[in-house]
Amino acid sequence: MYYIDLAVTGVSFGCMYAIMAVGLTLVYGLLRILHIAHAAVFALGAYVTVLVANASGSILGGLIAAIVITPLFGMAIYRLLYEPLLKYRPDVPMVASVGLLVLMQDAFRVLFGEQGVTFRQNSLSFTTFDIAGVNISAVQIAIIVTTVVVFLGLHLFTTYTRIGVGWRATVSRPQIATSFGIDPIKVRYLNFAIGSALAAVAGGLVALLNNLVDPGIGFVVSYKALAIIVLGGLGSVQGTLVASLVLGLVEAYGTIFIGAWLDRDAIAFLALILLLMIRPQGFTGVRTA
């Protein structure tokens, strides 16, 4: 039973990582930028969720507000920060991105306090179910369900709608897509809008899970999501899902078995390095030269 409990924890953490990281994968796939400020978008989503939920009394209302507001912020980041820097080495936009993350984190601290904000009512986080002896909380179920919906939705969107197909075309062959009449700039905005909305969903769910939103909430996203998108083969949505689940499970079991020698993050990165040595292009990356 104990091992099944660990598996449940691992899978729910894995799903959480997946929705944290998928937006980052989308940005990387299109622009080849390590968008560390994704963590700031994530934190913004968490703050909007908790503030609106506390003001209106509806958690769902908070999540919807976050999904509406963060895409605007994401598109503004693209327009004001990344677009002028695209022609430089990839570490230039990355450092700008880090600067934005530092700025935003401190802005949240100044505006809403060091201690952070808690939900006034959060029935979701204290409800637990006992399924055949395995404990699982309502938030964990919500996270797993959301992940399934998000990934299925993305798959359907990019396979069956004209906009989705145009998006995929731009990611794989931008010039040919342009010659077929697709506006690459619009695709970029769309990309940042969707990626940011997904970050907001992840932020809102993590806020509910911890029942707390503090200025440091996004920090873990800034490095762990990078590890995940690399392990998934940079730019691959399916790879991101697989890598997230693998890391979630490795962390859950790893902290039990080798927790005395390494801490949680180190275990995740040990797995990352070992797997990259075996498959340098990640799980789904195409081997080049």
Add this chain to the structure above:
Amino acid sequence: MSAYGISLVSIAGINVILAVSLNIISGFCGQISLGHAAFFGAGAYAAALTMIATANVPLALLAALIMGCALGIIVGFASLRVRSDFLAVTTIGVNFLFVGFVRKQGWLGGEMGISGIPATGFGATGNAIMIVALACMTIAFSLYMSRSWMGFAFRAVGEDESAAATLGINARAYKLAAFGIGTALAGLAGALYTFFTQFITVDSFDFVFSVMLLAMVVIGGVGSTWGVAVAAVGLTLLPEAIRFVNDYRLLVFGGMLVLVIRLAPGGLAALTRNLFARGKRV
């Protein structure tokens, strides 16, 4: 000079060594590393243990140098396997692995760090002079190297590996050399840090500090020794200079980082080059 001034000079000197050494790996040789603080930390711990065992300063410096270099060559082997952004994230992993490992080791002081490290016997001023001297030597070495055959080979590998290979440049060997040299210098900086503080905890060598070092390289101008050295001093002093905003320090710091990159994406080096070019035209 006041004690405060001396400590500022010491920290600035250490950061110059770190930034210039990272520039050898990331600037000259084009291998983005986000784990430089791990090698800095490895050097600091090696120096701390040597000082406690022998209280011998040259031996501690040597131990730190070798420790940084050995670890760097191991990571260098990883750089032969993975490229560009994969490498960047692998080095983030190295940093977290280092911090996570040290934190759980009793013999390295764990969470509490190592305190009571014997003093060098040079006093605060003597230490600062040693740090500045070594920082100057690092800059001189870096300037010399960028003009040498090795620097040329590094740049060729950084620009285009396969083109470099057609010129008969052994890209693998040069990448390993860049990592070995850069991380040995980071280890050296670690020893100096140990001498300076006489107390180390693993939190000083985390991923955030690695990011700060890369920011120094990018703001200075990737590949420019002088630019990077100036940026290292600037970014060390900036938080002190904006002390008056006290509670908003990080806010201002982040904002300035964004602004500087946005206004001068090529770094200080490109900025001065443009100024001179404009001056000539007029």
